[in-house]
Amino acid sequence: MSSNEIFKKVEKLYDDRIESTNNSIKATGGWGTENEVSLICEEIFNKIGIQKNDRVLELGCGSGVLGNWIKKRCDYYVGADISYKMVDFFLKSDHENKTNLLQGTTNKVPFANEIFDIIILNGVTMYFPDDKTLEETLEEMKRVLKSNGAIFIGENISSSGYPWELTWFQDLSPSLQILARPYIKIRRWLAEKNSKLAGKWKYIYREISPDLISKCFANIAKIEQSKAATFTIRTRLLGKKYNGSRRVDFLINLQQ
DSSP states (O other): OOHHHHHHHHHHHHHHHHHHOSOHHHHHOSOOSHHHHHHHHHHHHHHHTOOTTOEEEEETOTTSTTHHHHGGGSSEEEEEESOHHHHHHHHHTOSSSOOEEEEOOTTOOOSOSSOEEEEEEESOGGGOSSHHHHHHHHHHHHHHEEEEEEEEEEEEEBTTSOTTOOHHHHHSOHHHHHHHHHHHHHHHHHHHHOGGGTGGGGTSOOOBOHHHHHHHTTTTEEEEEEEOHHHHHHHHHHGGGOOOOOEEEEEEEEOO
16 A cells, blocks of 8 residues: 555545544544643643744644644644645634644645744654655654754654554553453554455554654754653543553754
8 A cells, every 4th residue: 555545544534533523622532631632732832842932833733632722822833734624624713813724744844944943743653654754754844944943743652662552552441451462463463464454554553663763863953752741641630540651752852
């Protein structure tokens, strides 16, 4: 399956989601309750250290869960997403006319060099079909980012955690997770052996390697890795009751 075919499947996935609900949080998925959303957005905002005069680009903005929060706290916000219907929903929800949106993929960004202070890619990398797409995306982000800017890559499936972790997996009880692990291994094996048996396992929920990010930004940036914002907030709210995710955030500060 080609990259374009995979992009089309992801686009349809989110087109269908937003058509099935009029709720931006439910359409995006993975954000939890409205109270959790506010705290998660604040956690991401604080991790990045966004300033009032910053120009921010969010790739994979979806229905605007994070974008609606950030655009009020920066000078200029631009959101881009592969799903036209998600972008349209986000635009129609903006009653202040402060949102600049476009449809497109992350590896082809239609902007001039060095114009953004901050670039955000949150909850997107698990949908990349291959490392080439990730590398192209990182290069594009470097190109349009100012020389002293920062990149936030959030909600990544860590290669040091459990492979191909799905949203449903992190919500299972510890005992059910033990039973789910063999199932995940079998599905992954089937996906690699026979594409007809793969289903969605063939084209979404990939792991991201910290080594690839380090290689791309070698000698030009300081890279910080931390637990994903969703993990931090839900652990704070639920304590030991929340089994948690193995997902991580990367903050990349250019030092050119």
